[in-house]
Amino acid sequence: MRHEKIIVLDFGGQYNQLIARRVRECGVYCEVMPYTTAFEEIKAEAPKGIIFTGGPNSVYGEDSPQYTKDIYDMGVPILGICYGAQLIAHQLGGSVETAPVSEYGRTEVEIDDKGGLFGSVSDRTICWMSHTDYISRLPEGFVATAHTPVCPVAAMENRERRIYGLQLHPEVMHTVEGKEMLRAFVKDVCGCAGDWQMGSFIDDTISAIREKVGNGRVLCALSGGVDSSVAAVLMSRAVGKQLTCVFVDHGLLRKDEGDEVEAVFGPSGSYDLNFVRVNARQRFYDRLAGVTEPEEKRKIIGGEFIRVFEEEAKRIGAVDFLVQGTIYPDVIESGLGKSAVIKSHHNVGGLPDHVDFREIIEPLRMLFKDEVREVGLKLGMPEYLVFRQPFPGPGLGVRIVGEVTEEKVRIVQDADAIYREEIAKAMDAGLIPKYGEEGTPGQYFAALTNMRSVGVMGDFRTYDYAVALRAVLTSDFMTAEAAQLPWQVLQTVTTRIVNEVKHVNRVFYDCTGKPPGTIEFE
Numbered sequence: 001m002r003h004e005k006i007i008v009l010d011f012g013g014q015y016n017q018l019i020a021r022r023v024r025e026c027g028v029y030c031e032v033m034p035y036t037t038a039f040e041e042i043k044a045e046a047p048k049g050i051i052f053t054g055g056p057n058s059v060y061g062e063d064s065p066q067y068t069k070d071i072y073d074m075g076v077p078i079l080g081i082c083y084g085a086q087l088i089a090h091q092l093g094g095s096v097e098t099a100p101v102s103e104y105g106r107t108e109v110e111i112d113d114k115g116g117l118f119g120s121v122s123d124r125t126i127c128w129m130s131h132t133d134y135i136s137r138l139p140e141g142f143v144a145t146a147h148t149p150v151c152p153v154a155a156m157e158n159r160e161r162r163i164y165g166l167q168l169h170p171e172v173m174h175t176v177e178g179k180e181m182l183r184a185f186v187k188d189v190c191g192c193a194g195d196w197q198m199g200s201f202i203d204d205t206i207s208a209i210r211e212k213v214g215n216g217r218v219l220c221a222l223s224g225g226v227d228s229s230v231a232a233v234l235m236s237r238a239v240g241k242q243l244t245c246v247f248v249d250h251g252l253l254r255k256d257e258g259d260e261v262e263a264v265f266g267p268s269g270s271y272d273l274n275f276v277r278v279n280a281r282q283r284f285y286d287r288l289a290g291v292t293e294p295e296e297k298r299k300i301i302g303g304e305f306i307r308v309f310e311e312e313a314k315r316i317g318a319v320d321f322l323v324q325g326t327i328y329p330d331v332i333e334s335g336l337g338k339s340a341v342i343k344s345h346h347n348v349g350g351l352p353d354h355v356d357f358r359e360i361i362e363p364l365r366m367l368f369k370d371e372v373r374e375v376g377l378k379l380g381m382p383e384y385l386v387f388r389q390p391f392p393g394p395g396l397g398v399r400i401v402g403e404v405t406e407e408k409v410r411i412v413q414d415a416d417a418i419y420r421e422e423i424a425k426a427m428d429a430g431l432i433p434k435y436g437e438e439g440t441p442g443q444y445f446a447a448l449t450n451m452r453s454v455g456v457m458g459d460f461r462t463y464d465y466a467v468a469l470r471a472v473l474t475s476d477f478m479t480a481e482a483a484q485l486p487w488q489v490l491q492t493v494t495t496r497i498v499n500e501v502k503h504v505n506r507v508f509y510d511c512t513g514k515p516p517g518t519i520e521f522e
């Protein structure tokens with residue numbers, strides 16, 4: 001089915017994905033394309049509107065990214081944001097210069113003309129600005145529709161040609177009425193009705209999968225994480241028992257996680273699929289014995305994972321399709337290559353070389369994480385699975401500093417289970433914001449430091465391990481700050497861990513941000 005589409009033309013801005021997400025929140029399908037995309041290709045997409053993103057360059061710089069001016073004559077509405085607005089001004093005959101005063105962050109913008117984008121926006125509205133250049137002269141046919149004390153063109157438009165520019169960033173949360181500005185562009189200016197809904201996505205995807213797979217056999221590596229779980233459920237809805245899910249338990253999962261995954265997807269669970277759980281923990285512990293170097297641990301775990309999966313696939317026999325839980329941010333990051341660099345170690349796992357299959361199916365490749373979660377809920381999956389925090393492929397292997405042993409795995413699993421249990425209670429009691437609320441920790445876990453120290457318990461000397469607790473506020477996992485958890489929660493967790501987990505006599509809270517730390521310990 002063909003949807004109404006908005007194209008976000010990416011000029012290297014850090015908020016490119018955010019713009020696309022906001023447009024999709026208006027119920028309109030949106031794709032990010034690099035500014036190097038051929039004009040013919042853009043035309044072939046028949047977009048209802050085009051949004052130019054911001055970017056780090058100056059439009060008058062030598063190598064500044066530009067686009068063919070023909071785009072302005074397509075007759076399709078265009079909205080330029082920040083660099084995008086400056087590019088419009090520059091290409092259509094206005095002037096852009098270094099601003100006498102730069103504006104960063106929270107800024108009050110005064111609306112001069114409700115125009116096409118500000119119909120239901122307040123006369124004075126708080127916006128997020130981030131610019132050193134500004135539009136000093138409007139191109140012909142344009143009027144300024146908003147200003148700040150130091151920025152005469154905070155917004156401009158040529159209503160007749162349906163070309164709009166915003167110096168402010170409507171896509172970020174801190175622009176209080178930004179969503180309304182984007183809604184006005186997408187709905188009122190571009191005339192989109194809003195036909196992008198997760199319910200119809202599920203129906204469309206299921207019919208497309210059925211058509212593609214026919215009677216074929218499908219194999220899926222299930223990790224228990226959000227993406228692979230939703231992909232598996234969607235596939236099972238489409239092709240039922242033609243799907244086999246292989247779940248490799250590498251013994252580095254959180255406490256009881258293997259059993260939880262089996263309870264949901266296994267024979268007594270609620271899905272129509274073949275489920276194979278491979279208990280490979282001993283194999284991983286043996287391979288990891290004596291290894292302390294983090295990258296080597298990662299390689300061993302990733303490599304062994306693929307080997308186990310391949311062996312299982314061989315046992316199952318030839319399959320036609322392999323399912324991957326790729327989501328849209330992965331597609332954008334690997335496709336555009338410019339604005340984001342993914343850490344190589346995040347790609348552990350990769351594609352098995354020796355599995356015999358015809359084609360890869362990526363049913364979630366056009367979805368953002370929030371949309372994947374929405375699909376999961378619509379498919380009736382349990383909330384604890386759908387809202388699960390990210391868990392690294394190498395699992396507790398990167399949360400145990402130094403050598404991994406069975407005993408250390410047990411320690412970190414028990415400590416982590418207590419920590420998560422107490423955080424859940426604190427969330428229910430309103431002491432810590434829940435998922436979806438402002439200030440909720442995006443990831444929290446216990447790790448085992450390699451440090452042992454002297455303590456005293458019941459009049460006896462102890463010489464035991466120190467557990468570190470971590471909780472971070474982050475939206476993209478590229479940067480993060482330590483969450484300020486209430487002291488009473490940390491105290492309860494500490495007391496419970498030292499009392500209940502054998503061989504732990506000390507608990508630390510990690511106050512480090514990223515950078516300079518990373519979220520995981522290795």
Ligand code: XMP
Pocket residue numbers: 298343345346347348390391392393394398443477478514517518519520521522
């Ligand atoms: P770092 O530790 O790099 O983590 O700040 C950022 C995010 O990535 C996750 N992470 C991984 N995920 N394989 C994965 O699949 C890995 O090797 C890996 N290392 C880190 C981490 O949990 C956090 O969400």
